[in-house]
Amino acid sequence: MKLKRILLLFIFLFAALTGTYASDRTVIDTGATAWMLTSTALVLLMVPGLAMFYGGLVRSKNVLGTIMHSFVAMGIISVLWVAVGYAMSFGRNILGGIFGWDWKYFFLNGIDTNILDAGIPEYVFSMFQGKFAIITPALIAGAFAERVSFRAYCLFIAFWSLLVYNPLCHWVWAQDGFLFNLGARGAVDFAGGTVVHISAGVSGLVAAMFLGSRRGYPYQVIRPNNLVITMLGAGLLWVGWFGFNAGSSVSSGLSTAQALTATQIAAASGALSWIIIESFHQGKATALGFASGILAGLVAVTPAAGVVQPYGALILGVLASVLCYTAIQAKNKLGYDDSLDAFGIHGVGGITGALFLSFFIRKSWMEQASAASDGSWTIWNQLGVQSLAVLTAIAFSAVMTLVIIYLLDKFIKFKSSEKDEMAGLDRHIMVKEDTACLIPSNI
């Protein structure tokens, strides 16, 4: 009898200590959780996809070094994200909303049993968002490929993630972020047009200009070492993008299907229009052109996937290819060395998508926006909101990147030495040369 009472007391105490979790537990939506787990894995798959895409485009002496730019982000950013990234991005506003903070997200220590209103465990959501944080700095690496010191790069992406990505992510996606609440129904950035692509593209451009060109650019012809790898990488990115976009619905239902459809269509129309433009402009369609078109279309539809219908996605894909192609031609004229066109594709494509999506928003969304703004909400109102979000992202990431690189460069040389650049980055990634080159004959 006494034993039973002690036991009861213990159970009572235990329940009291962990009281909160028993009371406000929402039910897990297994369907949504299953899809979000899949999406999380798909978005992670984009990182090796990106590594292959970039790895094929550089010269053979830089393949492994370039691939490592993507892979090391999986290490560095994952750790940072768990430690403070999630708290900075999805905590409540602090310091006037520059970023968020919540101690229960510090090392994710307080979400062990949390289930979000969407019916998925918060762990899944935080890991899903963490993958976005990983791929964004990895995208920047394309702008200064083949000429950056590995050590400086590691430090750069760590600081960039903390000081650029996390605040932007908070502004756009946190419930109390200022861009999230701009205008009637907020700035539309479904899966990261501003947060991921514009910020990465613009930062890449700034970094590329700060570092200066590669040795010999543009007089010496710098040819891709293996476009087969690049094509496979582009394919993996396309597949992974279904997690990126359709997963951003944080559900498994109608909006997921809408985002998935828009994604497929924009990628296809982007790829097709790129090779058509090329055929007219240069007389032939190329494999790299097709891959670039896929990416341009996917980037442009990223902010829009949740609000546009198929014809809108199709037009966004075309527009993205036209503008990105033009941007890359302009780059060749202007002569700055954005090695693998991180700005040309991600920056320009992201801006295209974020602005032009205003014209293709589905009716029901606009009606809800009108209702929310007590009256009329027009395309032009939304375009204003979108422009403000885009300008904010451009200005913020450009200035912060410049500051980070400038300060970092004081302590550790950001650009690799001339000798290292001539020898190739692979030398520094510690493996024997011939194992690095998939096609060692390319000089």
Added chain:
Amino acid sequence: MKLITAIIREVQLDKVREALIKAEITRITVSRVSGHGQQRIEEMYRGRRIVPDLIPKIKIEIAVNEAFVDITVDTVLKSAKTNGVEGHVGDGKIFITPLEECIRIRTGERGGSAI
């Protein structure tokens, strides 16, 4: 006519090519080779120190008329050397061999004018 074969460091290829182009020697053949000379390098593989038997090098082959032999050799010498005037073990070697004949496939031209 002479055939000049230079074995150089991979790293120096850009410099050597730039120098050769400056000296107006543009007809060259480049290949990736590996070999064994005096140089010994250590590499790390999974934390283990290894000394590869064969070290990767670049081979440049240049066929020239007698008048160009000296300038070609000087250019390669200057541009392939690392560490200033002193040089380093592993900077490479230059071989000069007599060239019996040179034929341009397109026209069938022979001798010095075909180079």
